[in-house]
Amino acid sequence: MTTTDLLPLVEELEALLGPENVLAQHAELVVYECDGYVVEKNVPDVAVFPRTTEQVSQVVQLCNRYGVPFLPRGAGTSLAGGALAAGGGVMIVLTRMRDILEINLRDRYAVVEPGVVNIWLTHALRGTGFHYAPDPSSQGACTIGGNVATNSGGPHTLKYGVTTNHVLALEVVLPDGSVHRLGSPAPDTPGLDLVGTLVGSEGTLAIVTKAWVRLTRDPQGYRTLLGIFDSVDQATETITQIIAAGIVPAALEMMDQGILGALEEAFHFGFPLDARAILLIEVDGLEAGLDEQRDRIEAICRRCGAREVRQAADAQERAALWKCRKQAFGAVGRLSPSYCTQDGVVPRSKLPHILRRIYEIGGKYRLRIVNVFHAGDGNIHPILLFDERDREQVRRVLQASEEILEECLACGGSVTGEHGIGVEKINFMHRMFSPESIAAMTRLRQAFNPTGCLSPHKMLPTAGACSIEQVHPGRRAAL
Amino acid sequence: MTTTELPLPIAKECKPADAEELARAIAQAAQDNMPVYPCGGGTKQHWGLPPREPGLLLSTAGLNRVVDYPWEDMTITVQPGITVAELQRHLAQHGQHLPVDVPRPEAATLGGAIATNSSGPRRFGYGTLRDYVIGIQAADGQGRIYQGGGRVVKNVAGYDFCKLLIGSWGTVGVVTQVTLKVPPAPQDRAMLLRQLRSWSEADEVLAELNTHVVQPVAVELLCGPGWKEHLPEGAAAEEQVPVLLVVLEGTREEVPWCAQELACQWEAAGAALVPLDESQQQALWPRLVDFPLERRGPATIQATTLPSRTCELLQELLRRAPQSLVLAHAASGVVLAHLEGLAEADVPPLVLRHLQPLAHDAGGNVVLLGAEPGVERTHQLCWGGWPPGVELMQRVLDQFDPARVLNRGRYVV
Numbered sequence: 001m002t003t004t005d006l007l008p009l010v011e012e013l014e015a016l017l018g019p020e021n022v023l024a025q026h027a028e029l030v031v032y033e034c035d036g037y038v039v040e041k042n043v044p045d046v047a048v049f050p051r052t053t054e055q056v057s058q059v060v061q062l063c064n065r066y067g068v069p070f071l072p073r074g075a076g077t078s079l080a081g082g083a084l085a086a087g088g089g090v091m092i093v094l095t096r097m098r099d100i101l102e103i104n105l106r107d108r109y110a111v112v113e114p115g116v117v118n119i120w121l122t123h124a125l126r127g128t129g130f131h132y133a134p135d136p137s138s139q140g141a142c143t144i145g146g147n148v149a150t151n152s153g154g155p156h157t158l159k160y161g162v163t164t165n166h167v168l169a170l171e172v173v174l175p176d177g178s179v180h181r182l183g184s185p186a187p188d189t190p191g192l193d194l195v196g197t198l199v200g201s202e203g204t205l206a207i208v209t210k211a212w213v214r215l216t217r218d219p220q221g222y223r224t225l226l227g228i229f230d231s232v233d234q235a236t237e238t239i240t241q242i243i244a245a246g247i248v249p250a251a252l253e254m255m256d257q258g259i260l261g262a263l264e265e266a267f268h269f270g271f272p273l274d275a276r277a278i279l280l281i282e283v284d285g286l287e288a289g290l291d292e293q294r295d296r297i298e299a300i301c302r303r304c305g306a307r308e309v310r311q312a313a314d315a316q317e318r319a320a321l322w323k324c325r326k327q328a329f330g331a332v333g334r335l336s337p338s339y340c341t342q343d344g345v346v347p348r349s350k351l352p353h354i355l356r357r358i359y360e361i362g363g364k365y366r367l368r369i370v371n372v373f374h375a376g377d378g379n380i381h382p383i384l385l386f387d388e389r390d391r392e393q394v395r396r397v398l399q400a401s402e403e404i405l406e407e408c409l410a411c412g413g414s415v416t417g418e419h420g421i422g423v424e425k426i427n428f429m430h431r432m433f434s435p436e437s438i439a440a441m442t443r444l445r446q447a448f449n450p451t452g453c454l455s456p457h458k459m460l461p462t463a464g465a466c467s468i469e470q471v472h473p474g475r476r477a478a479l
Numbered sequence: 480m481t482t483t484e485l486p487l488p489i490a491k492e493c494k495p496a497d498a499e500e501l502a503r504a505i506a507q508a509a510q511d512n513m514p515v516y517p518c519g520g521g522t523k524q525h526w527g528l529p530p531r532e533p534g535l536l537l538s539t540a541g542l543n544r545v546v547d548y549p550w551e552d553m554t555i556t557v558q559p560g561i562t563v564a565e566l567q568r569h570l571a572q573h574g575q576h577l578p579v580d581v582p583r584p585e586a587a588t589l590g591g592a593i594a595t596n597s598s599g600p601r602r603f604g605y606g607t608l609r610d611y612v613i614g615i616q617a618a619d620g621q622g623r624i625y626q627g628g629g630r631v632v633k634n635v636a637g638y639d640f641c642k643l644l645i646g647s648w649g650t651v652g653v654v655t656q657v658t659l660k661v662p663p664a665p666q667d668r669a670m671l672l673r674q675l676r677s678w679s680e681a682d683e684v685l686a687e688l689n690t691h692v693v694q695p696v697a698v699e700l701l702c703g704p705g706w707k708e709h710l711p712e713g714a715a716a717e718e719q720v721p722v723l724l725v726v727l728e729g730t731r732e733e734v735p736w737c738a739q740e741l742a743c744q745w746e747a748a749g750a751a752l753v754p755l756d757e758s759q760q761q762a763l764w765p766r767l768v769d770f771p772l773e774r775r776g777p778a779t780i781q782a783t784t785l786p787s788r789t790c791e792l793l794q795e796l797l798r799r800a801p802q803s804l805v806l807a808h809a810a811s812g813v814v815l816a817h818l819e820g821l822a823e824a825d826v827p828p829l830v831l832r833h834l835q836p837l838a839h840d841a842g843g844n845v846v847l848l849g850a851e852p853g854v855e856r857t858h859q860l861c862w863g864g865w866p867p868g869v870e871l872m873q874r875v876l877d878q879f880d881p882a883r884v885l886n887r888g889r890y891v892v
Contacts, residue, residue: 106689106787107812129690151635162633164642165610169842174871182868186783186812186843188596190891191866192651192875196609196642200635220692244551246574246663286692288736289729345631347552377633378552414634421636432636433626440625441638443878448871459637 006045009066013048013090016058021049021096032091035076035083036138037424038338038388039398044085047073049096053171053179053209056092060207061177063090064453071455072207074114074146077138079341080422082150082202087456092207094145100124101210108215109168109185114145114208121213130215133160136418137326145208151200153418155251155325158376159284160216162418164199171210172198175454185212197444202420204455205448219250219284223294224312224321227279227301228272232256232359234305235277236352239375241300242281243348247293252376253280256355258335259328259370259383266331267324275307279375280325282318328372329383335370336385342401343419344408348378357407358382365400367393379417380408406431421459429461438462486525487516490533494541498616498624498655501537505653505884506622508535514887515620517649519560519588522772523595525849527648527889528861534887537653539590545569546656547630554613554630556658559590576664578605578696582772590654596646599768600726603810604696611659612641617652620880624655632660643875648890651879667734670760671741673723674714674751681721682790684750685809688725689786693737695810697726699767700789702797703804705775705819709763714753719797721807722753724763770806771848776819778826778850782834783843786812795837799829812843823853827860835863862891 010024023029024046033041045068050056063070069089076083085091098115105128110121118139121132135154136142142152148170153162160166169183183195198205229235235254242252255263255278260271271278279301283293298309312318332339346354355371358380362369373381382404386393405415405428415421415428429438442462445452490513495501508515514534518524539560546556550573557566563577563584570576580599581592591597593615598607614628617640627640643651675681681700688698700721701710714722727737745752755763771779784792789809796803802820807813818826834845844863850856858864866872872892876883 106686107785108689151639153633157633161606161610162635164639165606180868180871182871184842184867186785186838186841187602188598188646188781188783188813188844189866190844190846190862191869192647192872192892193596193609193642193645194868194871194875196639196645197875199642200639217690217694240551243553248662286729286733286736289732292730292732345633347549347554347631349549349551374633378631379633412629413631414629414636416636417631417633418635425636429637432629434624436623437625437627437637440619440623440640440879444638444640444643444875447874447878 006068009062009068010046012062013046013059016062017048017050017055023047032073032076032085035078035081037079037081037084037422039340039394040081040084040423042085042088044091045088047091047093049093051096053173056173056207056209057177057179059090059092060173060175064177064451069453069456072145072149072203074143074149075117075141077142077146078150078422079343079419080416080424082420082422082458084423086423086458095143097209105130105215107185109212110215111210111212112144113210114143114148116144118142118144118147125215129218131218132213133157133166133216134163137329139326144211144213148199148208148211149201149203150418150420153374153377153379155253155374158252158374159248159250164196166214167195167199167211168214169212170195170198170208172206172208174206175449175451183212202422202455202459204445204458207454221287221290222282222284222318223290224318225281225294225297226310226321227281227306228275228308228310229277229279229306230275231305232277232355233352235279236355238279238301238304238306239351240349241304242297243376245296245300247296249281249297249376250284251280251282253325254278254371254373254375255280255325255328256371258368259332259372262331262334262370263324263328265334266327269320269324280321325372332370332383332385336368336387338386338388340384340386340397340401342380342382342384342404343416344380344405344413345417346378346380346408346411346413348376350411350413351375351378354380354407354411358404361400361403365396367396367400374417377417378413423458426459426461429459485518485521485536487530487536488533489536492536492538494538496541498542498618501542501653501655502618502622502624504535504537505618505620509621509882509884512882513884515884516886517594517653519591520562520583520586522583522587523591526595528858529856530887530889532887539588542655550575553662554632554658554660556614556630556656557589558656559593559654560588563587563589563592570661571664574664575661577611577659577661579608579611580768582769584768589657593645593654593657594647594649600697600699600808602808603698604694604728609642609645611661612645612657613660614658615641615644615654616656617644617654619652620882620885625652628658630658648886650876650885650890653885665728666731667729669727669734669738670755670763671725671727671738672710672714672753672755673745674753675721675723677720678790678794681723684723685786685789688810693727693741695725696728697808698810699724699726700793700807700809701805702793703802703819705804705817709766711753711755711759719801721793767806771815773817774849775804775817777821777823778818778854779848780816780818780830780834780845781848782814782816782838782845784812784814784838784841785843786810788812788841789814792834792837795833799833823851826850826854827857830860838863866891
């Protein structure tokens, strides 16, 4: 379909939303050509910025009338191409639906629009004694609608669970434009758990226009520790030992020497630059039990060979530490022009093995790989450094990524812990799931999204759509 | 329970030894257009709409193995026919547990608990099965085996079939294998009992607990004379005012501190604390867990509401059925009641005219659990009407069980 074919649609969209809420010029749309996954790009034909559920529904109905594919987008922080307009068409950008509609502390929920940035809710709750638990590292930018789509995690999900554990109800627009409210802040709605089914469906089943999220009591206190190690093996062994000892910290993060250098340059926190790995370990809860837990963890660190265990002196130092951790990806910009953050999961006892393999694979493909990840969950995030202008490097990055993910699968793990399949990992779906399971997922998609016009070419290898030819032929052919 | 005691019209029986055999049995039944009644321990087969057509009793009793228990990863993979108690015994060997209170755990199976989304008092502290099932395999209504999730604690690859299957009554598939994440068991537990004097006191103390530094794992309200045998002298649940039971769990340092903190505060406020010794606690606990499966009175209901409106719902219930025996997971907004003293004919009007509208107004619902044969099990009485998204649910079932053989005629959709 050419741009001229879409002119009548653009006119109708402008009439519906006002011209200021519709972008149709290529130059204006380039910023929407990709998300945090920069390896693949495709400019959508139109981007719209609805402000109400009703408008989202009407946009969807218009798209259907013109047979044009469409997809939702939040802040575009996806690292797997979840917000890539792989099939072209209309991008429905939800960042102007950004109100916190209700905060109910007594019943422990908040109602938010999809464009509410994760950290806004945290800020709105400050001082109430409650918080919203999922805290992705990108929480300063990413939206709750996007969190729902990808079932986002974050450092503190080790103890508190991921997004799906905190979503109680949803208002959604289905691919046919109908509006539904599913679930309830009251428990155990009879019937199928469609809310749980939609969370993590990567925008392929419905567009979320409102979310009821659970609020969690703030812990009384924290102990935040830094375990400093002279070898990566010692650090990963410590993680395994902590979990095996039956301790579930609130967070258990690892950073290797490569990332520490960049962090230190960016934040001047005072990390020892000669350390090979650092564990950031936090326990929270009642003051009554915290020192005992801290002592147990410290003992395990030392037994595994930590050269030093430090404790954050006060709330300020704790905040500084977490700021470093959460902005680690930003600091990577100091190391190379481009980077690709991988996302894989292994059983926690396999962490020592997978880290060794990551360094080997880096050597094999002559790539620098640095690591900062959710160690307690076994959720690795190797960051592959490269220059995207060099196609030969890009090729090696993809090969190395694939080999790392293969190794995760060989360990009994997953190719994505929190970033999603998007377009990036479609080729891995057949490796993780049997053809029958893929067929079952295709049937589920069929139930919600029978024409396939919503988010085509995402998540499932079978998911083509509409009458439109695939604009982007997939990453293998693209490179 | 023997199969002849099950409240199901059984034409055939099948006890498969593996997932493939189970799937073949479903495929055959689908071909014969014969309903399939999946059955674990058979503890809840009297719930839901009564099945009318003779069908295949599909027992999961032959699928009761632990497949893999890498305890140091805090995960376990099991077959669905394992009883919950047996599962807990395996986990206890490594100091772990599944923190979901399933009634009659010696008989109830994990598969049945998943199908009915079983939970109990500690759901306030620990959540429900959807927070622990991380991988699942099932056979759909055509006998097609499919999987979702995996064996690692964090995983977002593909659609979340774990959620779709939990609480589905087996209608989107009969579960053939499950992977759970299993946390360390708490080191210590304590229970505190407080006699309340009025409903307004109940509301106040619940609101206080919501923001209290001490966060119990269960906050229960008990009402009705039937509690007498399990409560110590001085706790009067029969006076139309509830008794509050708070359950604390955690480390050996935390629990005594919490118990002390709450007790001191309550006593300072002049509240009537009733001491509950170790043996009384141990006798009371299984009664709380098994409560939904007790058969008392003409019917047993489960009402759900917002936590802040639990007392309102309880009061309405007790005003109209004063002899009811009630257990409320008050901090979660769940009310379980045996409608003792009520005539069978009075059950539908109570539920439909008074309780369901009140629950619906708060986004909750009232469903029927067990009932005497004289209580007519209509769809509205059993399930509280059509749930939001019912057309979508039907579209999902069209894909997974087009012939509707799985638990035909029993589920809400």
